[in-house]
Structures are given as structure tokens and as C-alpha cells.
Amino acid sequence: MARTPSKAARNKLLSAAAEMLVDEGVGAVTAEEVARRSGVAKTTLYRHFGTTEALVFAVVQQNVAAVDPPDTGTLRGDLAEIHRAYLQVAALRQSRELFVWMVARAIEDPVNRELFRSARVQPRGPTVIALQRAMARGEIDPSTDVDMAMHMIQGPLISMRIVDDSEVGDRALDTMLDMTVRALGAPL
Incomplete structure (x- = not known):
């Protein structure tokens, strides 16, 4: 047995x-x-x-699930806090290597692709909550496609920090946030 x-x-x-x-x-x-x-x-x-790959994905999922979503009272404020927390983690060489490793495994194998998707559900958790709160406050349309909004919110940050290995300073972050919030129809 x-x-x-x-x-x-x-x-x-x-x-x-x-x-x-x-x-x-x-x-x-x-x-x-x-x-x-x-x-x-x-x-x-x-x-x-x-x-072992599934273990690594489980570690990522567990650690990100422990993140408390901010509640600043505005979508822009919440996204700013989420982005700053992400940038602190993404500044570590190991974080960038891990992200590249996860993407490579997801491309190679459908099982790992599902593990990657599941691990990403958690990182997007705080952002999903921020979007839901913004909908409840009337900042954005309640029919907003949350999944598409997630790609729009995360894409520039991942591209700049992970793919380009660029520092994302306050000015770039402010510009990114202003463009994102405007695109979602929320007030600045």
C-alpha cells in the first residue's frame, strides 16, 4: 500500500x-x-x-500567494504598489533567471505550460483584486476583460525588466502607469 x-x-x-x-x-x-x-x-x-520542475513552479506559486494586495483607494495607486514590489523582486538576478527558465519550460512541454499558467494566476492575484476594487469603485467599466487587462498591465513591465534587462525608474513607471490607467478608462 x-x-x-x-x-x-x-x-x-x-x-x-x-x-x-x-x-x-x-x-x-x-x-x-x-x-x-x-x-x-x-x-x-x-x-x-x-x-523537479513542478516543485519549482510550486515554490513560485506559494511565495507569490503570500503577497497581500495593496488597497490605496485608487487603481493607479494599487498598480504602483504592485509594480514597485514586482520590481524589487525582478531586480534579483535569480528572479530573472527563474522567469526565463519557467518560460522555456512552458514552451517545451504542455504540462509545464499549465504549471506556469497556474503559477502566474497567483502573481496576477493582487492585480486582479486591484481591478475588481476599481470596478466596484466605478473607476473602470465592470465589463472590463480582466485577462486582457492583466496582459496589458504586466506586459510592459515584464518586457522592460526581464526581456530588455532595463532599469525601470520612477519616470518610466509613472509613464507606464498613466498610460495603463488611461487605457483602462480610469481617472489619473
Whole structure:
């Protein structure tokens, strides 16, 4: 009879992998090393996650789910806070490497594509909440296509910071926010 994977073992695996991602980058995260550092058997890792890639996606999803969405009272204010928090994380070399790694895995394999999509649902969580609050306040049309708005909001930031590896200063961020808020029909 197969054992049921324990939550404690799962948490140890997630913690070890998260520590490795921060300290050494995604290239260091192997099943063997995560098992060694966590004190959990490699077979347990595979029982919980199936693959090392799935473990990495789970770490990303867990960490981003812990982000509290800001509530400044305006869509622009909320997006500014979300973007600033994102830029702090994206400034780390390991974060950029991890994002590129996740995109590459998503392109290569449909299972990883779904894991990537699931991991991105959480990062978009605070922005979705900001959009929902803006709808409730009457700042934007309640029929706004939230998924399309997400692409519009995240696209420039990802392009500038991750793809171009450009610093996004206050002026660029203000311009980006003004254009986004205007495009969504919200007041500046």
C-alpha cells in the first residue's frame, strides 16, 4: 500500500527548494540536492510533485500567494504598489533567471505550460483584486476583460525588466502607469 505524502514533508521540500532558488538560482535545484537539504526522500519529492520542475513552479506559486494586495483607494495607486514590489523582486538576478527558465519550460512541454499558467494566476492575484476594487469603485467599466487587462498591465513591465534587462525608474513607471490607467478608462 502506498503511503500518503505528508504535509510536513511537502513543506520541507518547498522550503529547501525556495532557499536554493534564492541562494543559488534555479540551476542548483535538483531532486537529489533538495532531498538532501530537506531531509526528505527523493521518492517523496516525486510523490508530491512528480518532477523537479513542478516543485519549482510550486515554490513560485506559494511565495507569490503570500503577497497581500495593496488597497490605496485608487487603481493607479494599487498598480504602483504592485509594480514597485514586482520590481524589487525582478531586480534579483535569480528572479530573472527563474522567469526565463519557467518560460522555456512552458514552451517545451504542455504540462509545464499549465504549471506556469497556474503559477502566474497567483502573481496576477493582487492585480486582479486591484481591478475588481476599481470596478466596484466605478473607476473602470465592470465589463472590463480582466485577462486582457492583466496582459496589458504586466506586459510592459515584464518586457522592460526581464526581456530588455532595463532599469525601470520612477519616470518610466509613472509613464507606464498613466498610460495603463488611461487605457483602462480610469481617472489619473
